Each structure stands twice: as structure tokens, then as C-alpha cells.
Amino acid sequence: xxxxxxxxxxxxxxxxxxxxxxxxxxxxxxxxxxxxxxxxxxxxxxxxxxxxxxxxxxxxxxxxxxxxxxxxxxxxxxxxxxxxxxxxxxxxxxxxxxxxxxxxxxxxxxxxxxxxxxxxxxxxxxxxxxxxxxxxxxxxxxxxxxxxxxxxxxxxxxxxxxxxxxxxxxxxxxxxxxxxxxxxxxxxxxxxxxxxxxxxxxxxxxxxxxxxxxxxxxxxxxxxxxxxxxxxxxxxxxxxxxxxxxxxxxxxxxxxxxxxxxxxxxxxxxxxxxxxxxxxxxxxxxxxxxxxxxxxxxxxxxxxxxxxxxxxxxxxxxxxxxxxxxxxxxxxxxxxxxxxxxxxxxxxxxxxxxxxxxxxxxxxxxxxxxxxxxxxxxxxxxxxxxxxxxxxxxxxxxxxxxxxxxxxxxxxxxxxxxxxxxxxxxxxxxxxxxxxxxxxxxxxxxxxxxxxxxxxxxxxxxxxxxxxxxxxxxxxxxxxxxxxxxxxxxxxxxxxxxxxxxxxxxxxxxxxxxxxxxxxxxxxxxxxxxxxxxxxx
Amino acid sequence: xxxxxxxxxxxxxxxxxxxxxxxxxxxxxxxxxxxxxxxxxxxxxxxxxxxxxxxxxxxxxxxxxxxxxxxxxxxxxxxxxxxxxxxxxxxxxxxxxxxxxxxxxxxxxxxxxxxxxxxxxxxxxxxxxxxxxxxxxxxxxxxxxxxxxxxxxxxxxxxxxxxxxxxxxxxxxxxxxxxxxxxxxxxxxxxxxxxxxxxxxxxxxxxxxxxxxxxxxxxxxxxxxxxxxxxxxxxxxxxxxxxxxxxxxxxxxxxxxxxxxxxxxxxxxxxxxxxxxxxxxxxxxxxxxxxxxxxxxxxxxxxxxxxxxxxxxxxxxxxxxxxxxxxxxxxxxxxxxxxxxxxxxxxxxxxxxxxxxxxxxxxxxxxxxxxxxxxxxxxxxxxxxxxxxxxxxxxxxxxxxxxxxxxxxxxxxxxxxxxxxxxxxx
Numbered sequence: 001x002x003x004x005x006x007x008x009x010x011x012x013x014x015x016x017x018x019x020x021x022x023x024x025x026x027x028x029x030x031x032x033x034x035x036x037x038x039x040x041x042x043x044x045x046x047x048x049x050x051x052x053x054x055x056x057x058x059x060x061x062x063x064x065x066x067x068x069x070x071x072x073x074x075x076x077x078x079x080x081x082x083x084x085x086x087x088x089x090x091x092x093x094x095x096x097x098x099x100x101x102x103x104x105x106x107x108x109x110x111x112x113x114x115x116x117x118x119x120x121x122x123x124x125x126x127x128x129x130x131x132x133x134x135x136x137x138x139x140x141x142x143x144x145x146x147x148x149x150x151x152x153x154x155x156x157x158x159x160x161x162x163x164x165x166x167x168x169x170x171x172x173x174x175x176x177x178x179x180x181x182x183x184x185x186x187x188x189x190x191x192x193x194x195x196x197x198x199x200x201x202x203x204x205x206x207x208x209x210x211x212x213x214x215x216x217x218x219x220x221x222x223x224x225x226x227x228x229x230x231x232x233x234x235x236x237x238x239x240x241x242x243x244x245x246x247x248x249x250x251x252x253x254x255x256x257x258x259x260x261x262x263x264x265x266x267x268x269x270x271x272x273x274x275x276x277x278x279x280x281x282x283x284x285x286x287x288x289x290x291x292x293x294x295x296x297x298x299x300x301x302x303x304x305x306x307x308x309x310x311x312x313x314x315x316x317x318x319x320x321x322x323x324x325x326x327x328x329x330x331x332x333x334x335x336x337x338x339x340x341x342x343x344x345x346x347x348x349x350x351x352x353x354x355x356x357x358x359x360x361x362x363x364x365x366x367x368x369x370x371x372x373x374x375x376x377x378x379x380x381x382x383x384x385x386x387x388x389x390x391x392x393x394x395x396x397x398x399x400x401x402x403x404x405x406x407x408x409x410x411x412x413x414x415x416x417x418x419x420x421x422x423x424x425x426x427x428x429x430x431x432x433x434x435x436x437x438x439x440x441x442x443x444x445x446x447x448x449x450x451x452x453x454x455x456x457x458x459x460x461x462x463x464x465x466x467x468x469x470x471x472x473x474x475x476x477x478x479x480x481x482x483x484x485x486x487x488x489x490x491x492x493x494x495x496x497x498x499x500x501x502x503x504x505x506x507x508x509x510x511x512x513x514x515x516x517x518x519x520x521x522x523x524x525x526x527x528x529x530x531x532x533x534x535x536x537x
Numbered sequence: 538x539x540x541x542x543x544x545x546x547x548x549x550x551x552x553x554x555x556x557x558x559x560x561x562x563x564x565x566x567x568x569x570x571x572x573x574x575x576x577x578x579x580x581x582x583x584x585x586x587x588x589x590x591x592x593x594x595x596x597x598x599x600x601x602x603x604x605x606x607x608x609x610x611x612x613x614x615x616x617x618x619x620x621x622x623x624x625x626x627x628x629x630x631x632x633x634x635x636x637x638x639x640x641x642x643x644x645x646x647x648x649x650x651x652x653x654x655x656x657x658x659x660x661x662x663x664x665x666x667x668x669x670x671x672x673x674x675x676x677x678x679x680x681x682x683x684x685x686x687x688x689x690x691x692x693x694x695x696x697x698x699x700x701x702x703x704x705x706x707x708x709x710x711x712x713x714x715x716x717x718x719x720x721x722x723x724x725x726x727x728x729x730x731x732x733x734x735x736x737x738x739x740x741x742x743x744x745x746x747x748x749x750x751x752x753x754x755x756x757x758x759x760x761x762x763x764x765x766x767x768x769x770x771x772x773x774x775x776x777x778x779x780x781x782x783x784x785x786x787x788x789x790x791x792x793x794x795x796x797x798x799x800x801x802x803x804x805x806x807x808x809x810x811x812x813x814x815x816x817x818x819x820x821x822x823x824x825x826x827x828x829x830x831x832x833x834x835x836x837x838x839x840x841x842x843x844x845x846x847x848x849x850x851x852x853x854x855x856x857x858x859x860x861x862x863x864x865x866x867x868x869x870x871x872x873x874x875x876x877x878x879x880x881x882x883x884x885x886x887x888x889x890x891x892x893x894x895x896x897x898x899x900x901x902x903x904x905x906x907x908x909x910x911x912x913x914x915x916x917x918x919x920x921x922x923x924x925x926x927x928x929x930x931x932x933x934x935x936x937x938x939x940x941x942x943x944x945x946x947x948x949x950x951x952x953x954x955x956x957x958x959x960x961x962x963x
Contacts, residue, residue: 264893308822 013118014061015137018110019051021125022068024102027272030401030419030453031383036070037270038125039077041366043283043293043347044332047126047270048074050288052083053297055121056090057290058133063092064115065125066106071096081298102237104230111227119144122220122239128279129217129267130288131155136260140221143258151229151246152222153258154183154239157267159215164278165268170216176259178207183257185210186243187521217267229255273381273399280347280364284310284328293330302333302350320356338373349384363394372408389447401453407445418450569687570879573604585688588681589625591618593688598902599882600910607691608882615689629658630682634689643793645831645867646735646765649695652686653727656703660723664716671719672710679704691881694832694840694869702730705948709955730866738864739766741928743773749931751860756781756824759816759857761848763793764829766862768800771827775806782807784819788844790887790911813844817851826852828917830863835941836872837919837934839863843876843912849921858923861934865927868941876915885909 021038028037038048048065055063063083067074075094078084083092097109110116119141121133133155140153156174159166173195175185185201202208220239229242236242246255266288270276279288286292293312294304304312309327318336319325326344331337335348338356348354349366355373362379365371369382372390379396382388386400389408394400397415404420406412512533519529571577572595585592593615596608615638616631633655636642642651656679663678665671683700686692692700706726710719746752752774758781760767771783783806787794794810801808811819826848832840839845839861852859873879888911889898901907919934929940 015059015121016062016064016116016118017055017060017121017123018107018116019048019055019063019065019123019125020103020106021048021065021071021074022100022106023124023126023271024068024100028276030417031381031399032069033419034070034402036067036074039073041349042128042270042276042280043330044349045293045297046077047128048077049081049298050128050291051123051125052081052090052092053291054127054129054131055123055133056083056088058121058131059137060121060133061090063090064110065092065094066100066110067094067096068098068100068106071098103239104234104237104241107227107230108234111231116224116227119221119223122222122226124218124269126270127217127219127267128270128283128288128291129219129265130291131219131262131265131267133219133221137221139260140223140258144223147256149253149255150223151226151255151257152220152243153260154243155217155219155221155260155262155267156214157217157262157265158213160213163215165275165282166215167269167271167275170271171212172214172216173210173212174214174259175201175208175210177205178209181258181260183243183247183259184208186240186247186257188240211261214261215268218269219267276364276381277362277379281328281345284312284330284345284347286310304330304332314350332367355390362396389445392445400450403449405447405449407448410445410448417453419453420449420451422451569607569691570605572607585684588684589619590681590685590688591615596882596885598885598908600908602877603880603882603910606880606882608885609688611884611886626682626685627655627659627662629655630685634686637686637690640791643791644763644765645693645695645829646739646864648693649699650731650735652696653699653703653731657724657727660720663720670712671716672708672712676704676707679707695867698866698869699730703727711959734864734866738866738928739769742766742862742864742926743770745926745928745931746770746774746862747777751926752779752781752825754780757784757822758782759784759786759819759823759826759848759852760797761786761794761826761828761845762788762791762842763797764862766864767827767829768797770862771801771806772804775804782809784809784811784823786811786813786816786819786844786848788813788842790883790890791842793842813847816848817855820851820855820857823852823855823857826857826859828859828861828922830861830867831914832867832869833861833863833925833934833937834872834916835868835870835938836874837937838873839917839919839922839925839934840869840873840914841917843915846876846915846917846921849917853921859921860924860926861922862926865929865940865944868937868944870941873916874918876912880915881913883911883913885911887911 021036023037026032028040031040038051039046041047042050052063065074065078071094075096078092078094081092082088083090095109095113095115097106100106100109107122119137121137136153136155140150143150143153161171169190171189173187173189174183175197176182177184182205184205185197187195189195197210218239226242229246230236233245236245243257246253246257250256266282268275268279268282270279282288283291283293291297292306294306296303302314302316304314306312310329311325311327312330313319313325314331314333314335316333317331319331320337320339320341322339323337323341324343325331325337326342328345329343330347331343332348332350332352334351335354336352337343337348337354338358340356341354341358341360343354343358343360345362346360347364348360349369351367352365352369352371354360354369354371355375357374358371359376359378360371361377363377363382364380365377365382365386366384368385370387371377371382372388372392374390375388375392375394377388377394380394380398380400382394382400383402383404385403387405388394389406389410391409392406393411394406395412395414395416398412399417400406401417401419404418406418412418515529515532519532568577568581582592593609594612596610599606599608615635619625619631633642633651636651637648642648659679659682660675663675665674679700683692686696703723703726706723710722714722752758752770756779758771760771760783774781783801785794785798785801785808787798787810789812798808798810809819828839828841828845828848830839830841834840839849841861849859871879885901885908888909889896889901898909901909922934925932925934925937927940932940
């Protein structure tokens with residue numbers, strides 16, 4: 001008998017993944033006040049399910065779902081899902097931590113708990129993809145065997161500029177060494193039209209490609225040292241900080257980051273409302289195969305069947321005579337649609353009742369909604385249990401949060417966000433109950449119960465960056481910086497007590513913005529920044 | 538020009554003696570359908586050498602069934618052996634030939650228009666040598682150009698008819714006028730041809746479609762590959778405000794449907810794009826099929842891009858009406874009932890790439906028993922075609938020979954007129 005070769009028996013570490021189930025921003029307010037973002041339905045299936053399905057089909061066997069905001073709901077969801085059954089191929093463990101404010105904090109927690117043993121996949125909970133990660137992980141592992149300092153492989157998807165699945169807030173320009181796929185320069189574009197590249201990028205490395213055709217899906221294969229580096233450096237809050245920090249310290253520490261560009265597969269992250277819209281459309285048009293609406297990811301009883309022109313109908317849907325489902329429509333189980341209704345490019349959830357003569361275009365209506373006759377809904381999101389009375393018109397860009405009721409014969413303004421309870425944002429004084437009721441009734445119909453939601457004001461320059469991207473439903477094309485500073489000053493008008501700042505204030509304000517922006521790019525420490533701002537005075 | 542009798546199959550000249558005293562005109566197969574006949578090929582080579590035109594290398598591996606047709610190997614440069622000389626080929630013609638060979642200019646109308654534009658350049662640069670007549674010499678000058686273009690890519694029917702017209706015009710130029718006047722006459726003739734036969738004909742076809750309400754609200758129209766006339770008809774109907782949508786069916790290897798799709802989408806028409814394998818799936822919801830034609834044959838058959846007859850067949854089986862849009866200048870006196878006797882063989886290497894999948898056929902030449910076929914045209918029988926829309930009106934397929942006869946008569950009348958004028962002059 002030949003002696004057993006012990007060298008061949010190695011303990012193979014299972015592939016682990018860390019899913020950050022919190023985006024640490026408020027793009028989906030007011031919806032995310034009640035339900036965490038990763039449990040919001042996309043094509044009637046919660047986002048987290050897509051992510052977990054993607055990871056499990058890539059061979060990941062141990063998943064840690066890191067929850068911060070409204071973590072109980074996520075934990076309950078996981079417990080009730082198919083991932084908790086003994087027959088599931090991977091183990092999903094929720095990790096709860098209420099105090100986290102960023103991805104950096106999450107990784108520091110994970111380092112503290114020592115959950116990670118080997119290379120792991122770092123991903124957000126709202127990612128949709130059909131990439132086969134096995135090959136990328138293999139490549140990463142092989143690279144690590146040769147070079148212990150290769151910390152991370154970022155996965156990007158190739159998409160031409162202007163593609164609808166590219167998030168305008170997260171446009172990135174990278175300089176990549178072609179032969180090794182190593183990242184030598186990385187920056188986010190924001191709203192800049194011109195960029196300056198340090199010459200060393202091109203001189204010090206051979207065969208450098210500068211790429212702007214990349215879609216950031218925030219999928220990374222990380223080595224086990226990554227959480228440690230986050231613990232060591234408290235400034236790192238996001239992956240971008242990490243990448244920039246590593247690149248700056250490259251000469252000292254010698255760590256490297258690599259990139260893998262996916263061409264023929266799909267990957268995207270639902271980071272804001274435009275992405276929600278774009279990715280829902282992609283799912284309905286079957287770009288994310290095998291994660292299609294009719295593939296029944298979460299094993300529910302009412303499965304969808306795909307018909308001509310991407311019309312997905314559940315089994316127990318009631319369609320009245322004369323109703324037209326044009327194309328790219330999903331209708332969830334138990335829903336009924338009245339006669340002469342026209343629905344196109346939309347998703348209707350479960351148990352919805354849609355009346356007669358309704359026109360729904362490009363909208364996303366979640367479960368248990370009641371839409372009465374003669375309403376028009378265009379490019380809007382209507383959450384669970386929304387009730388639209390007769391004759392209402394919802395205009396593009398609107399978001400109607402949970403339980404909102406909008407009264408008969410009302411036309412809502414464009415891009416309005418409504419909640420069913422008044423917001424206590426410390427702005428206006430607390431009006432007495434009676435006043436509040438009368439305040440809303442002229443706006444939202446005699447039976448309406450809705451209050452306009454205004455996002456709380458953040459620091460000035462963050463606000464500016466928010467305005468750069470298109471608001472969902474509208475197109476704000478800010479061509480030059482004058483536009484931006486004027487829009488910014490208008491916003492401050494709204495939020496402050498109404499007086500228009502005089503000219504030199506405006507100039508000072510714009511100079512402060514420039515300084516802050518420059519400081520952020522060049523990673524100047526806060527002390528120097530304070531000195532600069534003071535000197536501007 | 539000999540009117541070619543279009544019998545299929547090679548009826549070779551009856552060798553040997555016929556005992557009857559009446560000498561019958563032997564039925565001849567035209568030379569360009571005799572690629573497998575060694576004698577004809579030698580004659581062709583000699584002719585090309587005399588005209589200083591490089592002969593393209595014939596493909597070694599052809600499908601046996603198509604041995605009688607020419608198939609050329611793709612070469613690095615067609616024009617390597619061409620020298621610059623005044624007796625050589627005009628550079629505009631060389632440019633045109635390369636554009637044809639590379640597929641930069643494709644499509645019946647486009648090729649014809651490019652040809653006529655090039656010949657206008659040629660005429661502009663031409664000067665009658667002393668002791669020679671323009672009408673005879675120019676024709677002799679043009680002959681090698683046409684051979685060259687034929688070598689680059691087989692002449693289309695539209696190009697053939699345009700050349701016929703041009704030659705007729707050249708030979709009918711009176712001998713006593715100056716060069717510049719003659720050139721002016723020729724320009725006028727060419728411009729008139731383009732305006733009348735191509736541009737206005739397309740407008741007339743579109744008007745007929747509008748007048749007879751062949752496109753109505755709610756129509757689902759299937760089109761195949763790219764046809765300039767069909768595109769114009771659809772765009773005009775859309776501008777009129779008719780609500781319809783289009784399904785573009787595309788076929789490999791040329792994928793011309795993408796160009797059609799691009800232009801239709803740009804003007805705002807709602808389009809669906811499928812490949813040929815989904816044709817029967819989309820035909821179930823189609824209400825009409827609009828097809829373009831490369832040529833209309835005199836027995837009512839339609840010659841068009843390969844795949845057209847398939848679409849017409851599927852449409853017939855689903856009882857969807859098929860409308861062919863074709864200008865009268867593409868009508869051809871020859872008749873065919875199959876796609877074998879006359880066709881164009883494209884480059885077989887174009888069929889090797891199948892997009893993302895791994896190219897299994899990359900080394901097809903190493904397999905001795907394997908040959909690839911890339912046909913360019915096919916013929917559709919008149920039973921599958923409901924209507925032919927021409928600038929003269931909406932005619933059934935069986936009326937094509939009538940139109941041809943009318944054209945022939947008109948030409949004969951003009952000829953008679955011309956010769957009578959000449960007789961009077963002498």
C-alpha cells in the first residue's frame with residue numbers, strides 16, 4: 001500500500017462573505033424609517049434575498065450579515081428564510097451592531113469579533129449580480145500566494161459612460177496596470193468635469209490604462225488583513241478611503257489592490273432611487289439571469305410565469321376585461337386589476353387592488369396597495385398599504401411611504417415624498433393637533449393622510465454633492481459650477497429663515513466650498529483645513 | 538445587349554453537326570455562371586490581363602453544388618498590383634471597388650448611387666483623345682472599370698441596369714457636339730436617372746403605402762435585415778402619426794438588421810429585435826411583413842437577401858400578408874426558380890464567428906470533408922408574396938413581366954426615334 005500523502009490533505013477554508021446590510025446613508029428616506037433598505041422589495045423580492053442567492057451560487061458557504069439600522073427585522077427575515085433550514089448550502093449569521101456609522105465601523109467590529117479566517121467577499125446587502133465569483137476568488141488566492149501584500153481585489157463591471165445602470169454619485173476613474181490588473185490610481189469623480197492626474201501614475205508603472213468605463217458594484221474579495229487595517233486606521237470609513245489610503249501608503253507598506261473587470265455578466269448595487277428604477281428594469285428584462293422574477297428565489301407559493309413582452313403574472317391574479325398590460329410588468333399574487341386599466345413598465349406587489357381606468361407607467365407599487373378608479377401614476381414608488389382615492393394623479397419622482405392616503409381628485413406635485421405621519425425634525429414648532437390636520441387636507445385631498453417629507457439638512461458641501469446627480473424623475477443637468485453654487489444657495493434659502501445671503505457672503509460661501517472640496521480630495525487633516533477656512537475670513 | 542434567356546442548368550452549345558438547315562440560336566449560359574469551366578476561365582483571365590485588372594484568387598474549397606459560381610479568397614490588398622498610369626483604372630473606381638469588397642457600401646440602392654456618382658467623376662475627368670469619338674471611346678474606357686468592380690464584388694442588378702442605361706446614353710450621344718456639351722448631357726442623364734428611378738421612386742412607393750392605407754394604427758410590422766425603401770416607408774408612416782410598432786428580424790453573418798434598428802429607434806419608432814430563430818415566435822403577433830428586394834425576376838420571383846424567403850414562408854404559414862417594396866429599375870429580365878443557379882458566394886470565414894461562444898469552426902479548413910457556405914441572396918416564390926409596391930402602383934407579382942415589357946417597348950421607341958434622327962442627319 002502506498003503511503004498516504006499528507007501534503008495533499010489541507011484543510012480548505014470555506015469561502016466566507018460579509019454582507020453589510022446597511023448603507024449608512026438616507027437615500028431611501030422616508031421609506032427606510034420603518035423598514036431596513038435591504039428588505040425593500042425589488043421586483044417583489046427583498047434585496048437581501050438576491051444578494052444571498054448570488055453569494056450562495058458563487059460557492060460561499062458562510063455569510064455574516066452585518067446589520068445596524070432596524071436590525072431586528074433583518075434577523076427575523078433571515079430566520080424565516082430558506083437559508084435557515086438545515087438543507088441550505090450556506091450558513092447565514094446576522095451580526096447585530098446598533099452603533100455602527102459606516103462600513104469601516106462594521107469591519108472594525110468584525111475584526112474585534114474575529115469572525116474572519118481567510119479571504120472573504122465583502123459586499124453590500126443591496127447588490128444584484130450573477131457573476132461567478134469562484135474564478136475571481138481563485139485568481140485572488142493565487143495572487144496572494146505569490147505576493148502576501150495584495151490586499152483586495154475589487155470587482156467592477158464594464159459599462160459605457162451614461163449607461164442607465166451606472167450610478168451618477170459613484171462614478172469612478174481608475175488607472176490600472178494592464179498586465180497585472182493592479183490599481184495605481186483611484187478617484188471618485190463627483191461633479192467635476194476636469195481631472196488632474198499625477199504624472200507619477202504614468203511614469204512609475206508600465207502599460208497603464210486609465211478607465212472611465214467601469215461601474216462600481218462594491219463587490220470586493222478581501223484578504224484577512226483588511227479588517228485589521230481598518231482597526232488600525234480609524235479614519236477609514238468607506239472602501240474608497242481604504243483604497244486611497246492604501247495607494248498613498250504604497251511605498252511605506254507595500255500593499256496593493258487589484259481589480260477584476262467583468263464584461264459579460266451583470267452586477268450592480270441599488271444605492272439610490274435611480275438605481276432602484278434602473279435595476280428593477282434590468283431584472284424584468286432578464287439581464288440578471290438566473291435571478292429573474294419567475295425563477296422563484298425565495299420559494300414562495302405564488303410563482304410568476306413569464307409571458308410575451310416580459311409580462312410576469314402570478315397564478316391567482318385577477319385581470320378584468322379590457323385591461324392592458326403592455327410590457328415589462330410584474331403583477332404579484334392575489335392582486336386584481338380593473339377594466340380599461342393600462343399598466344406598463346411597472347411592478348405591482350401582492351394583494352393589490354387596482355381600479356378601473358387607471359394608468360400606471362414606470363412605477364413600483366408594493367404590497368396591499370389600493371388604487372381606486374381613474375388615477376394616473378407615473379414613475380413613482382408606492383409603499384405597502386398606500387391608498388389612492390379616485391381621480392388622483394401622482395407625478396414623476398414621487399415616493400409615497402407606508403400607509404399614505406391621498407384623497408380624491410388631487411394632483412400631487414412632482415418629486416414629492418410623502419409619509420403618513422408628521423416628521424418631528426426639530427424645524428417647525430410643534431403645531432397643535434387640529435392645525436396639523438387642516439394643514440394637510442387642502443394638499444392631499446379630503447380623505448388624505450399624508451405629510452411632505454423633507455430631508456434633514458446635512459452639512460453644506462454634502463448637500464451640494466447630492467444635488468449633482470439627477471433627482472429621480474427629473475433631470476437637473478448642472479453644467480458648470482455657477483449653477484451648483486446658485487442651487488446650493490437656493491437650498492440654504494429654503495432651510496434657513498428666508499433671507500437671501502448678500503453677495504460677499506455668497507462669495508465666501510463658495511470659497512469655503514472649494515476649500516472643503518479640495519481638502520477632501522487631498523485628504524488634508526482637519527487642523528489644516530480649519531486654519532485655511534479661518535484665513536479666508 | 539443580349540436578352541438573356543434564363544433557363545436554369547447549363548445547356549451547353551450543341552457540339553457536332555445539326556442536320557437541319559435552319560441554324561437555331563444555341564441557348565447559352567452566361568459566362569459568369571461558368572466558374573467550373575476551364576475554357577471560360579482561361580478566356581476570362583486573358584481578358585483581365587488585357588485590361589490590366591488584377592484577378593482575385595478563387596477559393597480552393599467551395600461547396601460542390603456551387604462550383605459554377607465564383608468565390609474569392611479574402612486578400613490583404615486587392616490593389617497591390619495596380620500601378621498608377623493613365624491607361625489604368627481611375628482612382629475613384631478603385632476606391633469604389635474596395636468599398637464594395639470590404640462591405641463598406643452595401644445595399645442595392647447605396648451601391649447604385651455610389652456607382653453613378655463615381656462614373657460622374659470618371660466622365661468629368663475624361664477627355665476625348667484625338668481621332669476618336671466620345672461615344673465609342675468612353676464606352677471602351679468604362680468596360681475595364683466594370684470588370685474591375687465585378688472582380689471586387691459581383692455587380693448587383695441595380696448596378697447592372699444603371700450601367701445599361703449609362704451605356705445607352707453614351708452610345709446615343711450625337712457625334713457632332715463638343716466634349717463639354719456631351720458631358721453635360723451625360724450628367725443630366727445620370728442625374729435624371731437617380732432622381733427619377735431611385736429618389737422619386739422611393740417617395741412614390743411611400744405615397745402609395747400612405748394612400749392605400751397599408752399601415753394602420755395598431756399594426757405590428759415585421760421587417761427583415763436592412764432595406765432603404767422599407768425604412769423610408771416606415772419613417773414616413775411614423776411621421777404621419779400612425780401608431781405602429783416594428784419587429785426587426787436579423788440574420789447572420791451580416792447582421793444588417795442592427796443598422797435598420799438603429800435608424801428606426803433614432804426616429805422614435807417602437808422596435809423589437811430578434812434573430813432569425815425567433816421569427817416564428819414573433820410572427821404570431823405580426824399583422825404585416827414588409828420586405829425589400831434586390832431584384833424582381835421576370836417570372837414573378839423576388840430575389841433578396843438570404844433569409845427573406847424564410848420570413849415569407851413563415852408569414853404565409855401564419856397568414857400574415859407580405860408586401861415587397863421595390864423600385865422598377867431593379868426589375869430584371871432573367872427568371873429563376875431556385876437560389877442555386879445564380880447567386881453570390883460571400884466569404885466563408887464570416888460564418889465562423891458566433892459572438893460570445895467559442896468558435897468551434899476556427900480551423901474548418903483542416904477538416905477535409907467540411908466546407909462552409911455563405912450565400913448572399915435567395916429567391917422567394919410569388920405564392921408567398923401578397924403585393925409588390927412599386928412607383929407605378931401596387932401590382933401583384935405576376936405583373937412584373939408586364940412592367941418589363943412596357944420598359945422594353947419604351948426603350949425600343951426611343952431607339953427608333955434616335956436612329957430616325959440620325960438618318961435624317963446623314
